[in-house]
Amino acid sequence: MTAIPFVQLADPCHGQAVHVAPLIRRVVANNPSKFTYHGTGTYLIGGDQPGDEVAVIDPGPQLDSHREALSLALAGQRVTAILVTHCHGDHSPLAAWLHDETGAPTIAFGPHSRVTDPDADVPYTDLDEADDESAAADPTLPVSDPAKIEETTDYGFDPDIRVADGQVAVAGAGFTLRAVYTPGHTSNHLCYSFDEQRSLFTGDHIMGWSTTVIGPPDGDMRAYFDSLRKVQGRDDEVYWPTHGSPITDTRPFIEAFIGHRLQREAAVLQRVRAGDSSIAVIVRTLYADVAKPLHKPAARSVLAHLHKLVADGLVAVAAGGAPRLASTYLPA
Ligand SMILES: [Zn+2]
Structure with missing residues (x-):
């Protein structure tokens, strides 16, 4: 597999507003997990002096400590937008609180779609059985908080202002933040470009420490590939992900990121052609070197690849219909 040149964050400095670039501060919430790495990175864009205008990107999870950290970091400044x-x-819940505190509008592509997952209640027993014995097998993965924050969805969030691809979300002193529509991880995912600095806040579209989970039906691998190529076609010099370190070698990074996905897709196709007819069997082979707690999201990722492979006419569902977690798959 293509190695993705991930950068490891030395110290997340939980709760502290750290200047990471001119006009950019980051406050990492204390919600480390297998989905969030050290935690959610909330970005504060703008000056840090009394009266300065500030835009906040992804206020983060409902954690008292994070709410207090943001209050402290933003004291005296004027929050003009909540993106x-x-x-x-782990991204949007504190937006409601920050809106109440500051009156600033919340801005996003739109609320989360209400599409129902036909596999939501399907137990993944085949792999769940193995979870306990190796839950902490990989020392590089934070295991202190197995909270499934990433897996929850903030359906209550509905932005005051909806922005579409290419629109300016907010402009302030020295910064223009523009929406870049990047569906795939979710159907409503936006990145935000910082035009003056030629950098891109990538949310969970491109992360600095891990590949992104694409979970159907809202997660869509075809859309995700398209959105990766969209970012590849830009000339950003820095990616600021919500989780993990900034990425400064953007071009080789995104190439490796896409290459890794293409290889994963080819590997899934190859397993189906080799006779693996179920997702559980494919996951056991392809993710043999991955900690068992990640096999469940991996199954969703394989399902996402199968959605694309079926749509591309390369794989068939034996019983017909849409790909499901428990479907039987055949080469088409
Ligand atoms: Zn996410």
Whole structure:
């Protein structure tokens, strides 16, 4: 597999507003997990002096400590916009509080779609059985908080202002933040470009420490590939992900990121052609070197690849119909 040149964050400095670039501060919430790495990185864009205008990107999860950290960091400044990349539980929930505190509008592509997952209640017993014995097998993965924050969705979030691809979400002193529509991780995912600095806040579209979970039906691998290529076609010099370190070698990084996905897709196709007819069997082979707690999201990722492969006419569902977690698959 293509190695993605992930950068490891040395110290998240939980709760502290750290200047990471001119006009950019980051406050990492204390919600480390297998989905969030060290935690959610909330970005504050603008000056840090009394009266300065500030835009906040992804206020983060409902944590008292994070709310207090943001209050402290923003004291005296004027919050003019609350931008949200998507409404997973580790990104948007504090937007409501921050809106009440400041009166600033919340801005996003739209609320999370209400599409229902036909596999939501399907137990994944085949792999769940193995979870306990190796839950902490990989020392590089934070295991202190197995909270499934990333897996929850903030359906209550509905932005005051909806922005579409290419629109300016907010402009302030020295900064213009523009929406870049990047569906795939979720159907309402936005990145935000910082025009003056040629950098891109990538949310969960491109992360600095891990590949992104694409979970159907709202997650869509075909859309995700398109959105990766969209970012590849830009000339950003820095990616600021919500989780993990900034990415400064953007071009080789995104190439490796796409290459890794293409190889994963080819590997899934190859397993189906080799006779693996179920997702559980494919996951056991392809993710043998991955910690078992990640097999469940991996199954969703394989399902996402199968959705694309079926749509591309390369794989068939034996019983017909849409791909499901428990479907039987055949080469087409
Ligand atoms: Zn997410």
